[in-house]
Amino acid sequence: MAVLAPPVAAIRVAVRDALSGLPGDGPVLVACSGGADSLALAAATAFVAPRLGRSAGLVTVDHGLQPGSAERAAAVADWAGELGLTPVEAVRVEVAGRPGGPEAAARDARYEALVAAARRHGASALLTGHTRDDQAETVLLALARGAGPRGLAGMPAQRDLAGVPLLRPLLAITREETRAACTALGLKPWVDPHNSDPAYARSRVRAEVLPALVRALGPGVLDGLARTARLVADDNAALDDLADAALAAARHPDGGLAVPELAALAAAVRGRVLHAWARELGAPPSALSHRHVGALDALVTAWRGQGAAYLPGGLRVRRQAGRLFADPGSAQPT
Known part of the structure; x- marks a missing residue:
C-alpha cells in the first residue's frame, strides 16, 4: 500500500476541515490559476468533497494579460475534467480600463467572474489557494501602508463575497507544502511570471523582504506573522460586535447620531461606528480612508463649530444640536 505524502495529507485535512459543516447542498468551486497552490487545492478538493457527500467544480480565469493565457486556462479546465x-x-x-493599478484591476475582474460563476452553478462556496506565505505577505504590506487592525488581520479564512461564501482552507499550509504536494501527485504547476516581477510590491516582498526576515529572524517569522493575523482578527471581531451595539444605541429617531453617545465610546469602537455609518450613508468602502473617519471623529471629539466633514461619494456630514447628520442632497446608498 502506497504511503500518502505528508503534504498531500495535510492539504486534504485542511480542505476537509473547511468543508465540514458547510451549509447548502450546492457544489463547491475551486478558483484555480494552474499554480502550485491552487492545483494542490483542487486535487485535494476533488478527493475530499465527494467523501463528504458534496460535488466539487473548478473555475479558472483568463485575464488575457500574457501570451498563451487562453490556452493555459483551457488546459487547466481539461485537467479538472479529467x-x-x-x-x-x-x-x-477584461482588465483594461478598470480603476486602480494593474494588480487591483485584475483582482477585481477575477473575483467578479468567480462570483458570477458561483451564482450560475448555485455554489455553496468558492475556495481559493491562499497559503500561510500569502498571509505573511499580506500582513507585511498592510504594516508598510500603516494599515489599522483590519489590514493587520490579513485574509480571513472565511468571508462573504457579494453573497457567496469565500473559503481559504490553506492559510495554515506553506507554499512549499503545496509545491511538494504537486510533486507527489505528479502535477506540473504553472509559474506566473508576475509573481517575480519587481514592478509589483507583493513580488518584491516575496522575493526580497520575506527571505531577508527569515535569514535575520529564522523561519518561525512566517508563522509569527500568520499568527498575528489570526489574533488581530479575533480582536476585530470583538470590537465589531461592540461597534454594532454602539451604533444602534447612538441612532436618533431623526436619522442622525447622538454626539454624547459617540463621545462616551472608546476611540477604537467610535472609529468603527463612524466608519460603518459612513458606509451606510453611501460612502464607497474602497475610497473611505482613516482620514475621512478622522474628520467625522473631529466633529465629535474636537468640536469648535467647524464646517461639514466631506466623505467620498459627495457626502457632507455636519454637527447640529448635538447630533451628526448627512446634509440633504448628499449621496444616498443605492
Whole structure:
C-alpha cells in the first residue's frame, strides 16, 4: 500500500476541515490559476468533497494579460475534467480600463467572474489557494501602508463575497507544502511570471523582504506573522460586535447620531461606528480612508463649530444640536 505524502495529507485535512459543516447542498468551486497552490487545492478538493457527500467544480480565469493565457486556462479546465471535477469553466475577463493599478484591476475582474460563476452553478462556496506565505505577505504590506487592525488581520479564512461564501482552507499550509504536494501527485504547476516581477510590491516582498526576515529572524517569522493575523482578527471581531451595539444605541429617531453617545465610546469602537455609518450613508468602502473617519471623529471629539466633514461619494456630514447628520442632497446608498 502506497504511503500518502505528508503534504498531500495535510492539504486534504485542511480542505476537509473547511468543508465540514458547510451549509447548502450546492457544489463547491475551486478558483484555480494552474499554480502550485491552487492545483494542490483542487486535487485535494476533488478527493475530499465527494467523501463528504458534496460535488466539487473548478473555475479558472483568463485575464488575457500574457501570451498563451487562453490556452493555459483551457488546459487547466481539461485537467479538472479529467480529475472528475464538475462543473468546470474557463472564463475570460477584461482588465483594461478598470480603476486602480494593474494588480487591483485584475483582482477585481477575477473575483467578479468567480462570483458570477458561483451564482450560475448555485455554489455553496468558492475556495481559493491562499497559503500561510500569502498571509505573511499580506500582513507585511498592510504594516508598510500603516494599515489599522483590519489590514493587520490579513485574509480571513472565511468571508462573504457579494453573497457567496469565500473559503481559504490553506492559510495554515506553506507554499512549499503545496509545491511538494504537486510533486507527489505528479502535477506540473504553472509559474506566473508576475509573481517575480519587481514592478509589483507583493513580488518584491516575496522575493526580497520575506527571505531577508527569515535569514535575520529564522523561519518561525512566517508563522509569527500568520499568527498575528489570526489574533488581530479575533480582536476585530470583538470590537465589531461592540461597534454594532454602539451604533444602534447612538441612532436618533431623526436619522442622525447622538454626539454624547459617540463621545462616551472608546476611540477604537467610535472609529468603527463612524466608519460603518459612513458606509451606510453611501460612502464607497474602497475610497473611505482613516482620514475621512478622522474628520467625522473631529466633529465629535474636537468640536469648535467647524464646517461639514466631506466623505467620498459627495457626502457632507455636519454637527447640529448635538447630533451628526448627512446634509440633504448628499449621496444616498443605492
